[in-house]
Amino acid sequence: MLDADTAARFAQLTLGHLTREWPYKLDQILTGPDDLARPSTLHPIFHGSFDWHSCVHGWWQVMRLARLFPEMAATPAIEALADRMLVADRVAGELAYLDRPMTGGFERPYGWGWLLALHDELALRPDRPWATALEPLARAFAQRFAAYLPKLAYPVRSGKHDSTAFALIHALRWARTHDAVLAGLIEARSQGWFGADRDARPWEPSGEDFLSATLCEAVLMQDVLGTAFAPWLAAFMPDPSGPSIACLRTPATVSDRSDGRLAHLDGLNLARAWCWRSLAGDLPDPAAARATADAHLAAALPHLADDYMGEHWLATFALLAITA
Template identity: 80%
Template sequence: MTHALDQATAGRFAALTLGHLTREWPYKLDQTLGGPGDLALPKTLHPIFHGSYDWHSCVHGWWQVMRLARLFPAMPEAAAVEALADRMLVAERAAGELAYLARPTTGSFERPYGWGWLLALHDELALRPDRGWAAAIEPLARAFAARFADYLPKLVYPVRSGKHDCTAFALVHALRWARTHDTALATLIEARAREWFGADRDCRPWEPSGEDFLSATLCEAVLMRDVLGTSFEGWLSAFLPDPFGAATTCLRAPALVSDRSDGRLAHLDGVNLSRAWGWRSIADALPDPARARGIANAHLAEALPHLADDYMGEHWLATFALLALDA
């Protein structure tokens, strides 16, 4: 079965996410306390991104619904998305998010996963210049771009994990934003990616780990596709010389989830969706694109029925489903 993004699917994803973008509880803070005055409710700390269980999930939930509303303006949920954006994505609320970043204890707040997603959100909003959403969020995007510019030269080694600290995944989003909004940052990301990953050869992946939600191997490949352009196919043939052989078996078998009420174990649904995104993204550079897309479809078939099984997955999985279907 081939899975595709159509209006009905878009509406289902948007409805799921509208159900939690402003849902306040439960909520998991990413916070280092500098003193008793730092204690406050999530809604006070984060005037926009206080729903969806945690800050980064709320950010990419907004990216998801705004992208769907733009791609499918006739879907019934689009009007509700835009009305909520008019209320939430405003300069006053964004100033509150900036005030949180100004605290001296927030240097590593949401680094780099949330940083990348915030830039992806602004990039999406900028495709609707007829509305004020992008202008409201731009100062926040510029603040995270500055953090990337400060951090990347100091990062001696990339983080090659399947969780929030994965360097390659965040830079996929950051690079796409930077090529439109900050060419100096784009140049820096491209240079660092080449230094970290350009000489990688004969990959022997061991994944997923038990609580991963990303394929570190495929995230690297997607980033290098974006960095290298026409020379990507040569790099990929060296990085994955036998993409359908024994060494990459673990990349082709969908992950199994034993308990979707356990937030960390439910991450593995994300592995399946992120692998579908990865395989689809690099398929045309592989020796057998149809086989790569078949692998992606198998991963989608494993994950798509479970987007709303439990709030531990519901608050974020639809974003990764959109990534995969829109690849």
């Protein structure tokens, strides 16, 4: 369970890099010399945490912690930073980046989903102006989802940023509160892509995964199907304790946490813990699923700050897992 000490640790980790501009990995296609600019010019809000999407979900993490633990020592600093950063003129700067040429694929779909998750979290604080300020950016990414999903002939079944299922988990949860038409589109496309999937035979993990394609699909369909989910899961994963999905029950080994892509596997362990905990109540042996989640958590939690390649993002996935 998430306690005050753990929340404080996660918050301090992430506050240390939310506005740290260097090093930074841009997601950018250069169309001319005028496109060259420093990260804080291109992205007035999300120029920390090594890359745009990590900064977005770092904000989701600290804002969630501040809401859940208002008496936490870091909460005043988090809220003061939000008052300074989550404002209309900075949001306008982020929107201006989307208006540049050749930005249609910018952060698609991982960053899109996380931006909607951040707005959804901010909306739980109607006493503060942050959600209102960020809403135009959330709407812009919702429009991108609405234009993109009908054209996506096949879902991206990936363990990395291009995963369709993972992004749509966040997008659907946002849309059910903020955009009923988009919610209906996500539900329909998800059922079309995944509804007939049966008898999963995963080959996971791939060497640089931080998501489980198989388990993220199941979590998405849990949200999409509601009361119809149990029979779908029984067909998709008929033997959760059997050999065909043993790879999903075994924590991944990380060989070099200073290598940002190999360090993804710590995130995979946390993402699997989140998925197993989310699915446990719909599985034949919930206790076994939770024990599997705990084993994955134990493999990753001691390493959140071993190197900046993990530190700039892992605490978010730890929070997802612990609060599943």
